[in-house]
Amino acid sequence: MGVRALTPLAAARETAGYTQETLAVAVKVERTTIGRWERGVQSPQPWQRRGLAGVLQVSLDELDDLLRRTARRPDTAIGPAVAAVRAPANVELVPATSISGDASDHAPAEVNVIHAAIPRLRRALDRLDLPDDGPTRTAANLHGDIIRASDDRLQSRYGHLARRLPDLIAELARAGQLGDATDRRHAAALLTLALRAADGIAFKFGYLDLSARLIDLMRSAAQLAEDPLLVAAVAYVRTETFFATGDLDTAARALELAADHLPALGTASSSAAFGALHMRAAVVAGRAGKPDRAADHLREARRAATVVPEGIYQGTAFGPASLRIHELAVAVELRDPLGIERAAAWQPPAELPAERRSHYFIDLARAQLTLGRHEDAYLCLQTARQAAPEHARTHPQVRQSLSTLLRTHTAPSSGLLDLAAWARAR
Structure with a gap:
């Protein structure tokens, strides 16, 4: 040999x-x-x-x-x-x-697919109570499609979602008009998750009016489903609206009320919902500059994470690894160097959804900029791009970090210039 x-x-x-x-x-x-x-x-x-x-x-x-x-x-x-x-x-x-030739190079084409699908998505929403005629499977048979749609959102495959969601939402609307009360509740639960997947596109691609409408429809669908855990998941997503308007006090109040109204924490799903709401509230408190409140929320989220394995619950990733990612986000929001160092000493496991991992490296890039480590920030942004290119390319904090790097480099490297051009940062 x-x-x-x-x-x-x-x-x-x-x-x-x-x-x-x-x-x-x-x-x-x-x-x-x-x-x-x-x-x-x-x-x-x-x-x-x-x-x-x-x-x-x-x-x-x-x-x-x-x-x-x-x-x-x-x-x-x-x-x-x-x-x-x-x-x-x-x-x-x-x-x-x-990475030439991988999905990141196809992001502009996927963006075109997504923008072209928005009118079809709006039309499907306009007709939720009067859906077009067409084939209609039972809610039970549509369950697999919803699992795939949620996975596409979590893995940042927005182009796949955009192609399929308008027809899927229309079919769910038809299914919601069939069967008995149990069937209709099941269809409403699936519709809630489909609308959440649609919001994953609308919010990230700047259709904030559509995102707000989708969240309102999600709340109505979750109430029809009579599922308190779905209602909690909608409260988690609704935070986007308050982030967009800067209304952090209302965001905190909405999350805390949702946590208070959860059923007894006797199952992994209910504990995960409780923990997810608190880790989201911790980020809100961090952004509002309230370290004590952020610490309180993280403490509650940790308590839940000790009894919940990492997984997807009602469309939300929660568990010890997801909590670690939010701990970094809180430290970045608070500009806490010790918290950043502590959180950044960990690496997200490859099994986490791509969008979660991409979020971690986007936040870590912001943290490295806070600490003056510009080369490390650039490498983190490259890692975020590799983990979830469609997500990284549309994320405003990626553009903000790249703009900062461009301003602070008198002679930017070709890699930095290429990444900035790809993300349309200036």
């Missing part, structure tokens, strides 16, 4: 005089982590790169090139945009220069 050729990163390690074991000690990771980096199945996180470049005595640009040439192309069985790392609590980062 021949000797296996060294990858570019492994060759750089040997040139610098390190074994995998001694390099692991120098950069404070496990030896197996070095092995994964050198095999190209995982890349260093943004906050690890500066130290690794220093130990290997290369520039950050040279390290980026080494990682690009080392990186293994994603497994097509997983999907072309993101290859998930199997090890827990790690997210694979393929350097930005190696």
Whole structure:
């Protein structure tokens, strides 16, 4: 058997005089982590790169090139945009220069699909009580379609959603007029989740009037479903409206009232709803500059997370990992350096929905800017793009962070300029 050729990163390690074991000690990771980096199945996180470049005595640009040439192309069985790392609590980062041809390059085309679908979506909403004639499955048979729609939203596949949602909403409206009272409640519950998926498009793509309308329709549908956990999920989503208007006091009151009206926390679903409302309220309090209130809400959310495994509950991701992501968001809102350092020492597991992971790295980029770590902020934005390109490209905080980076760099790198152009930042 021949000797296996060294990858570019492994060759750089040997040139610098390190074994995998001694390099692991120098950069404070496990030896197996070095092995994964050198095999190209995982890349260093943004906050690890500066130290690794220093130990290997290369520039950050040279390290980026080494990682690009080392990186293994994603497994097509997983999907072309993101290859998930199997090890827990790690997210694979393929350097930005190696992602041409993946979903991020198709984002502009998907944006066109989404904007073209908005009139069809509005028409479906206009006719909820008078839906067009057409094939109508029972609510039970429509359940799988709703699961797929929720997954598309959570995984930031907005183009897929935009193509399918108008017809799905129309069919759910027809289903809601059939069957007995139980069937109609079931259809109303599914319609609530379909409307939430539609709001995932409307809010992120700037259709704030449509988003507000969808949230009102969600509230009505959840009440028809007679499901208090769905009502709580709508309260969680409704926070978007108050964020858009800056009415943080009303946002906090709405979330606290929703938490108070939840049924007894005897199930994982009810505990998850309670925890999700409190972690959302913590972010509201952080944005309002109320650290004590934020700490109180995080404490309640942690209590719920101790008895709830990470998962999707009524369309909302909740559990220990989701809570960690919100802890970072709160620290960023409060501009709390110690809280940022504590929260940023963790990595979101690859099993989390793409939109959640993208949110984490978008917030981490803001945190790095707060700490003056501009290169790390840029790398975090690249990671957010890789995790959920359609989400990152439309997120206003991505553009804000990129605009800050452009202003503070007298000679921006080609990578930063490319990312800014892709996100339409100035």
